[in-house]
Amino acid sequence: MSSRLCVPRTIRTTLSTRPKSIAWPMKRSLATAGIYKLPPPYNEQNLHYTPQSPEREKLVAALSNLRSQLPVSVPSNRDVQSSTSGGESKTYMPSESSSVFAQYRPNSKEDVAAAIQSALDAKQAWQDTPFYDRAAIFLRAAELVSGKYRYELMAATMLGQGKNAWQAEIDAAAELADFFRYNVAFAQEIYEKQPTLHAQGQSGRLDWRPLEGFVYAVSPFNFTAIGGNLISAPALTGNVVVWKPSPSNVYASYLVHKILLEAGLPPNVVQLVNGNAEDITQVVFDHREFSALAFVGSSDVFKDLYVKAAEGVGSRKYRDFPRMVAETSGKNFHLIHASADISNAVKHTVRASFEYSGQKCSACSRIYIPRSRAPQFFQEIKEELSQLKMGPPEDFENFIGPVIHQGAFDKITHAMDEANADSRLERIAGGGYDSSKGFYIEPTIYRSDTVDHALFDKELFGPVLISYVYEDNDFDSLLTTIDKQGGGFALTGAIFATDSAAIRKAENRLRYAAGNFYTNCKTTGAVIGQQSFGGSRSSGTNDKAGSVNMVMRFTAARTLKEEFGKLDSVLYPSNA
Numbered sequence: 001m002s003s004r005l006c007v008p009r010t011i012r013t014t015l016s017t018r019p020k021s022i023a024w025p026m027k028r029s030l031a032t033a034g035i036y037k038l039p040p041p042y043n044e045q046n047l048h049y050t051p052q053s054p055e056r057e058k059l060v061a062a063l064s065n066l067r068s069q070l071p072v073s074v075p076s077n078r079d080v081q082s083s084t085s086g087g088e089s090k091t092y093m094p095s096e097s098s099s100v101f102a103q104y105r106p107n108s109k110e111d112v113a114a115a116i117q118s119a120l121d122a123k124q125a126w127q128d129t130p131f132y133d134r135a136a137i138f139l140r141a142a143e144l145v146s147g148k149y150r151y152e153l154m155a156a157t158m159l160g161q162g163k164n165a166w167q168a169e170i171d172a173a174a175e176l177a178d179f180f181r182y183n184v185a186f187a188q189e190i191y192e193k194q195p196t197l198h199a200q201g202q203s204g205r206l207d208w209r210p211l212e213g214f215v216y217a218v219s220p221f222n223f224t225a226i227g228g229n230l231i232s233a234p235a236l237t238g239n240v241v242v243w244k245p246s247p248s249n250v251y252a253s254y255l256v257h258k259i260l261l262e263a264g265l266p267p268n269v270v271q272l273v274n275g276n277a278e279d280i281t282q283v284v285f286d287h288r289e290f291s292a293l294a295f296v297g298s299s300d301v302f303k304d305l306y307v308k309a310a311e312g313v314g315s316r317k318y319r320d321f322p323r324m325v326a327e328t329s330g331k332n333f334h335l336i337h338a339s340a341d342i343s344n345a346v347k348h349t350v351r352a353s354f355e356y357s358g359q360k361c362s363a364c365s366r367i368y369i370p371r372s373r374a375p376q377f378f379q380e381i382k383e384e385l386s387q388l389k390m391g392p393p394e395d396f397e398n399f400i401g402p403v404i405h406q407g408a409f410d411k412i413t414h415a416m417d418e419a420n421a422d423s424r425l426e427r428i429a430g431g432g433y434d435s436s437k438g439f440y441i442e443p444t445i446y447r448s449d450t451v452d453h454a455l456f457d458k459e460l461f462g463p464v465l466i467s468y469v470y471e472d473n474d475f476d477s478l479l480t481t482i483d484k485q486g487g488g489f490a491l492t493g494a495i496f497a498t499d500s501a502a503i504r505k506a507e508n509r510l511r512y513a514a515g516n517f518y519t520n521c522k523t524t525g526a527v528i529g530q531q532s533f534g535g536s537r538s539s540g541t542n543d544k545a546g547s548v549n550m551v552m553r554f555t556a557a558r559t560l561k562e563e564f565g566k567l568d569s570v571l572y573p574s575n576a
């Protein structure tokens with residue numbers, strides 16, 4: 001036999017007849033054979049930024065370097081830049097509202113259409129790229145996030161979104177790297193899900209196909225990492241993505257995209273577009289190949305998008321039923337039981353309600369305190385709040401920063417003005433605000449006479465906590481109230497108690513009141529791989545960010561069956 005004929009058939013085909021459009025990773029994959037196990041994921045270790053620490057010095061240098069470049073220019077996707085002009089749109093620093101932070105060219109509808117087409121053109125080569133090669137890109141990106149770009153990403157998140165060093169570290173460094181590493185592991189877990197039962201002479205397999213068409217990712221302002229999740233989950237499973245970040249997060253999102261390109265992501269797989277949200281969305285939702293929405297943001301926006309997609313289905317616009325994957329708003333609760341360690345509950349409440357000025361979907365914004373423990377609770381929380389400093393994130397002593405923009409400031413302070421004048425409410429702490437330099441709002445706590453005040457139902461997305469003091473004996477009926485109120489949201493909740501019967505009762509009775517339920521710890525701070533995140537009711541589709549479930553939403557499984565023998569007869573044995 002000649003050596004030429006010894007070349008396996010697949011290799012000969014590829015070498016001699018491979019169409020030019022097939023990407024290099026296909027060819028490269030043929031050099032190795034094996035069923036690979038990718039490295040196990042792990043949580044990025046948090047750095048602490050204590051005074052004089054090396055990480056603090058590096059972060060200070062990155063902040064000063066970024067400041068010297070302000071305003072930064074944000075290019076959008078490579079393909080669409082050529083057809084845009086001018087630097088019309090600007091974002092401002094939340095902590096210094098007169099300073100322009102970033103400027104960018106909003107993409108036109110034609111740009112978006114071109115971006116969709118470029119993504120679709122890149123689709124075949126990307127989905128044919130072996131999983132190992134796709135995964136390697138995101139593992140490399142995780143290294144870039146936690147290493148080379150750590151401080152640049154954090155500086156962008158601090159100046160652009162008003163986070164302090166701690167909050168920027170857990171988001172733009174740790175959680176982003178975690179999403180990349182864990183999504184690789186989740187995708188591998190999906191691919192490993194294969195039938196284990198095969199009748200004699202047969203074999204079954206599952207082909208975890210990417211969705212047909214493209215995925216539309218829409219991300220919020222408040223977490224740099226969330227955009228990274230919304231694009232990496234579909235891209236890892238072989239999808240192409242059109243990504244529209246929040247206008248208040250254009251620069252950090254651009255850095256995430258840049259890092260992925262540096263890590264080897266083919267340029268057209270993720271199309272970053274900026275501009276008018278409704279215009280961009282209209283082009284996407286009018287496209288036949290729209291296959292999924294990966295959304296994180298407010299509930300009302302998602303509800304409107306859901307309706308639009310349903311209308312598209314109704315008018316036979318799409319080939320598939322577009323998948324709706326969304327994590328949205330919350331009105332999250334802390335429930336303090338009479339048996340609770342109050343000092344612990346107080347500290348957790350301060351963090352949950354006021355870190356990042358309450359701008360986490362998971363933030364605690366309603367609290368229920370038993371009458372027997374209320375004096376201690378209110379006294380200690382006032383003492384804790386008196387220790388907190390408020391100001392720009394570049395000053396490391398500040399725990400409280402600004403809210404994101406004028407719109408948020410106006411919405412929250414309008415509600416506070418009403419609350420300050422409301423005779424049913426007692427102001428326990430805060431109540432003041434000042435936008436002369438940045439969008440600063442004091443951590444504010446109200447105590448309501450009645451449990452049915454409207455503030456128990458309204459997400460303000462700011463540092464405002466509404467409290468109710470209940471009679472210790474009313475714990476059981478309070479559980480019903482907590483379950484019913486909260487604006488229809490059901491994202492996070494926590495009980496603080498040492499009485500295990502009370503804990504179990506709350507867990508059971510509040511089963512649908514929160515997608516993430518915590519005991520003796522705050523409602524914020526889910527860690528990827530440890531606490532998957534999301535809620536149902538009006539808080540979203542509860543596909544759980546940071547879990548295999550969410551990644552699986554971007555796959556369309558195909559069942560394969562092969563028989564190795566032959567059918568002997570058409571007639572059944574029973575036909576005899």
Ligand SMILES: NC(=O)c1ccc[n+]([C@@H]2O[C@H](COP(=O)([O-])OP(=O)(O)OC[C@H]3O[C@@H](n4cnc5c(N)ncnc54)[C@H](O)[C@@H]3O)[C@@H](O)[C@H]2O)c1
Binds near residue numbers: 247296459
């Ligand atoms: N559950 C979660 O995991 C989670 C995480 C972060 C934020 N959130 C929620 O997000 C909200 C805060 O973030 P935000 O202010 O960026 O939210 P938002 O709803 O204003 O914006 C989110 C995204 O939707 C886009 N958008 C806004 N209007 C749109 C429209 N009409 N059509 C298409 N796209 C549109 C925005 O440009 C942005 O990209 C809060 O409600 C918070 O609870 C939820």
Ligand SMILES: N[C@@H](CCC=O)C(=O)O
Binds near residue numbers: 223359361362523
């Ligand atoms: N996953 C984050 C919240 C993300 C929303 O803003 C937490 O658990 O605190």
